[in-house]
Amino acid sequence: MESGPCSRPAEPRHCVSGRAGAGLAFPAFPLSAAGAEPGSRIGTVAAVLPAGGCGERMGVRTPKQFCRVLERPLISYTLQAMERVCWIKDIVVTVTGENMEAMRSIIQRYGHKRISLAEAGATRHRSIFNGLKALAEDQPGCELTRPEVVIIHDAVRPFVEEDILLRVVLAAKEHGAAGAIRPLVSTVVSPSADGHLDHSLDRAKHRASEMPQAFHFDVIYEAYQKCSDFDLEFGTECLQLALKYCHRKAKLVEGTPDLWKVTYKQDLCAAEAMIKEKISQEICVVVNTKDEESVGHLLEEVLRNELNCIKVTSTVLDRTSGDIENFIDQCYSFICVNVVSSESRETRKLLSILEESSLPLLYPVVVVLDEQKLQESLVQSAAIIAALVKERNSALVGQLLVA
Amino acid sequence: MESGPCSRPAEPRHCVSGRAGAGLAFPAFPLSAAGAEPGSRIGTVAAVLPAGGCGERMGVRTPKQFCRVLERPLISYTLQAMERVCWIKDIVVTVTGENMEAMRSIIQRYGHKRISLAEAGATRHRSIFNGLKALAEDQPGCELTRPEVVIIHDAVRPFVEEDILLRVVLAAKEHGAAGAIRPLVSTVVSPSADGHLDHSLDRAKHRASEMPQAFHFDVIYEAYQKCSDFDLEFGTECLQLALKYCHRKAKLVEGTPDLWKVTYKQDLCAAEAMIKEKISQEICVVVNTKDEESVGHLLEEVLRNELNCIKVTSTVLDRTSGDIENFIDQCYSFICVNVVSSESRETRKLLSILEESSLPLLYPVVVVLDEQKLQESLVQSAAIIAALVKERNSALVGQLLVA
Known part of the structure; x- marks a missing residue:
């Protein structure tokens, strides 16, 4: 008490x-109409x-x-x-x-x-x-x-x-x-004492x-x-x-x-x-290459449509963990693409940062993909990724999904 | 026109x-209260x-x-x-x-x-x-x-x-x-012509x-x-x-x-x-053995709790297709367990009946499982199965999920 x-x-x-x-x-979507500096x-x-x-x-x-x-x-x-x-x-x-x-x-x-x-x-x-x-x-x-x-x-x-x-x-x-x-x-009605319609209110008024x-x-x-x-x-x-x-x-x-x-x-x-829809509209695609032509960047575009995204960011994974902490602060949906599939060290690092983070994430969805497979079936992969991001079902954590 | x-x-x-x-x-849940033979x-x-x-x-x-x-x-x-x-x-x-x-x-x-x-x-x-x-x-x-x-x-x-x-x-x-x-x-209010509160109505009345x-x-x-x-x-x-x-x-x-x-x-x-919740509350576990002790029957009990099921039926798969058509008529969620994993013929038969069926099924969810694996991780498997039954997401069709 x-x-x-x-x-x-x-x-x-x-x-x-x-x-x-x-x-x-x-x-934090941009503030509409009512003004920029309301404080004053x-x-x-x-x-x-x-x-x-x-x-x-x-x-x-x-x-x-x-x-x-x-x-x-x-x-x-x-x-x-x-x-x-x-x-x-x-x-x-x-x-x-x-x-x-x-x-x-x-x-x-x-x-x-x-x-x-x-x-x-x-x-x-x-x-x-x-x-x-x-x-x-x-x-x-x-x-x-x-x-x-x-x-x-x-x-x-x-x-x-x-x-x-x-x-x-x-x-x-x-x-x-x-x-x-x-x-x-609905129309509003006024019942009489014996449970019959006494009168109904004009909805327009x-x-x-x-x-x-x-x-x-x-x-x-x-x-x-x-x-x-x-x-x-x-x-x-x-x-x-x-x-x-x-x-x-x-x-x-x-x-x-x-x-x-x-x-x-x-x-x-x-x-x-x-809430699922709102938090799925901002995604962050994490890739481990700076190559603009990589499949990770192609994925961004497909996902933007699948999820009706408002904001898609992408981050290269070889940055310092400080940077990672900076961006996990702003987004709830991560798609992590390994361009060289044997090098999963960086991905594991991201995963452990997310796990150890005190941030109250709602099912951070991290999908680790083989670039080759992704390229072969980009649209189907994107549909699976979008489903995982949208549903955020914890029962599927750790599952290996193959498009 | x-x-x-x-x-x-x-x-x-x-x-x-x-x-x-x-x-x-x-x-079709049982009719409550109002009576048995209303027609007359x-x-x-x-x-x-x-x-x-x-x-x-x-x-x-x-x-x-x-x-x-x-x-x-x-x-x-x-x-x-x-x-x-x-x-x-x-x-x-x-x-x-x-x-x-x-x-x-x-x-x-x-x-x-x-x-x-x-x-x-x-x-x-x-x-x-x-x-x-x-x-x-x-x-x-x-x-x-x-x-x-x-x-x-x-x-x-x-x-x-x-x-x-x-x-x-x-x-x-x-x-x-x-x-x-x-x-x-909500309380109902009556606005004045200039958009101010004229009076609010007594919610109780x-x-x-x-x-x-x-x-x-x-x-x-x-x-x-x-x-x-x-x-x-x-x-x-x-x-x-x-x-x-x-x-x-x-x-x-x-x-x-x-x-x-x-x-x-x-x-x-x-x-x-x-709707998802309603149609997930009736499931049918399809097994290919009559053995009452089989894992398929254990699964029933776990799923009953996971999905808050009202009705769980189980069917042995080696029946005639007539029977299969009879039960697919009454349920939207099938969990199919192969007790002898090499014998998937019956499962395929069920799948093709479902596919060819003119019935307007909403994502018939069929999960084919390896009995051995299922027994090892029954609870986790049940969580995955329940998630699939509940979400009914078409993007996950054909995915192999491993508990």
């Missing part, structure tokens, strides 16, 4: 400055992620935020998505006492930065309130800075992009409160309220301080609290489909598939 | 009588599946119902789920003129039964109306029987179970109209209206006949039409999470994962 309302297990105030940091599963426009920003839910809708015992996706807890992907946004200064995660230790080891294992922990309350609103208290500077034992704007996001929405975070924060700065919305997928949301810190903190026990117990919508207690009509910001919340088992399957 | 409002590309009135038919991807209680039932949507929300050019999941169009899974329900007499699918031929070949390729096609309209409601007209017997050129109850279901909800179909139909029989509902995942829905045929047909052009153009909710035009307050029936609609790209990923 926590002694105070907040604690800092990780190094504070370390900014990943937009590039892929250690343990980053998602490649938005002031200090912090985030609160309630992660105290018990996940009863998933139908499993593990709370959904701790369910493993490619052997890594879901919440770790969400933290990564948040911490790669340089201008978010502090990230407060609220977890239940019984999950506090587990959360600490997740932070350590995956090298998360700028994370503070606070104890979750019995309901979503109480958890968020605890997270806000940790940022409010008026609580004893807290080292965090009271931010100008606070983002509230779900631990189970791992695909949030910097673009929507920035748009929501800028809207909150202007209007006091803002939240992402999406079109309704309603939206699903999603996350992230953002608020002037003072607005949302005041709302929670004034909030009735009934609202703290049964409410779920922060925008509603800002409206009810501080008369702020939140600006609604259209979000993208990838904001969806991992709620049911099928969502976990979808999250895994989406 | 269609000449008349409906046509019959497939054999009519052939009932699969509850067992897995040819081309059935989902194992519900009268004649037909179904209408609007499949004229263009799938713009998916962000791909192919309408989502025709998107391929494990190389098979999504709609084919939904048709399969419907046609395995013996007491649904006719299934009318409405498709656009340009997709009519594609739909016909899907029906032929996957051996769908009891399907009729009608031309889709420009909107969802117009498409459903066309489907109902095809069943109404008052249109020229139609051979279908006017049913007592009609189910309306989406082509992009492939996981519908007999249990919910029956519950909705029985409720419709009693109340004139009924539909499946689910709890809301609202539900998402899902599919399937069912109606007295006369009720819903009358509702569509009375329906205004505005409603036909902009409405989406059939329950609302029954309420507005026929004053029937639909009975709302709690559905299960697997009723979700494939709407976005992540849903397609989820559908694939769920």
Whole structure:
């Protein structure tokens, strides 16, 4: 159990400055639309992620935020998505006492930065309130800075992009409160007491309220301080609290489909598939020759199509291990080609660096190939390599595959 | 383009009588709760599946119902789920003129039964109306029987179970109209004209209206006949039409999470994962010995755990090909163990039967193993076999895997 309302297990105030940091599963794609240097426009920003839910809708015992996706807890992907946004200064995660230790080891294992922990309350609103208290500077034992704007996001929405975070924060700065919305997928109906249709809502006039949301810190903190026990117990919508207690009509910001919340088992399957796809789109082909005409370079092109790659890099293997450590930091998929097949020493060196590395790699896929065979059946080989990179199935580790 | 409002590309009135038919991807799990012989209680039932949507929300050019999941169009899974329900007499699918031929070949390729096609309209409601007209017997050129109850279901909800179909139909029989509902995942908000929060809805008092829905045929047909052009153009909710035009307050029936609609790209990923899981839960271990102590039988037990299998059967391979055809009809995952490794003739025979089979198998996974090796590393082998069965990746076909 926590002694105070907040604690800092990780190094504070370390900014990943937009590039892929250690343990980053998602490649850092270029920031779209919203602007290049947001820091100056938005002031200090912090985030609160309630992660105290018990996940009863998933139908499993593990709370959904701790369910493993490619052997890594879901919440770790969400933290990564948040911490790669340089201008978010502090990230407060609220977890239940019984999950506090587990959360600490997740932070350590995956090298998360700028994370503070606070104890979750019995309901979503109480958890968020605890997270806000940790940022409010008026609580004893807290080292965090009271931010100008606070983002509230779900631990189970791992695909949030910097673009929507920035748009929501800028809207909150202007209007006091803002939240992402999406079109309704199903019609919403209002049942009567005896379980019959009373009326159905006009889909065109309603939206699903999603996350992230953002608020002037003072607005949302005041709302929670004034909030009735009934609202703290049964409410779920922060925008509603800002409206009810501080008369702020939140600006609604259209979000993208990838904001969806991992709620049911099928969502976990979808999250895994989406993560696999994302991390397969950056590959690194490791060759042991500088010859530009070598089959390793031909392979790059074929793989680029097979995997729908955004970024293909290639590295020559006879560099120092320092260099190797530099590039394994930025990519999760390695294809290693031995041009002279008897010289596998360099490949073994790479393998052992990867094995010994403290980086939380998700199945580093290393395929060692005979150049001759590869040249003979390049397309079929590429299909096998692409399958291995995409599926990342640990059961196939160590298997010799012949195209 | 269609000449008349409906046509019959497939054999009519052939009932699969509850067992897995040819081309059935989902194992026919036992029917839960709702009853053993529903036919007598519900009268004649037909179904209408609007499949004229263009799938713009998916962000791909192919309408989502025709998107391929494990190389098979999504709609084919939904048709399969419907046609395995013996007491649904006719299934009318409405498709656009340009997709009519594609739909016909899907029906032929996957051996769908009891399907009729009608031309889709420009909107969802117009498409459903066309489907109902095809069943109404008052249109020229139609051979279908006017049913007592009609189910309306989406082509992009492939996981519908007999249990919910029956519950909705029985409720419709009693109340004139009924539909499946689910709890809301997100809070629903009402935006003001300038894009601010006007108010948010109480989540506890609202539900998402899902599919399937069912109606007295006369009720819903009358509702569509009375329906205004505005409603036909902009409405989406059939329950609302029954309420507005026929004053029937639909009975709302709690559905299960697997009723979700494939709407976005992540849903397609989820559908694939769920289908993979379902078809991996029934495996057939093929051995070429009757020896109960053989490693093939040990393998069964290990795989049962690895794959979380519901049904494991084993077959001795020296039977007649008639028998083989009988069991390949009921399962999608074969593990073939050669007890005497030199005698691979029987295995080859099985392979060629599978290859020549007209059955639309989804990557029949056949693993040929050396008994000696299997015995030495049973657990690791089982992990590899389970991975192959689960992933069903065609790129690994023909690969020799060594545990």
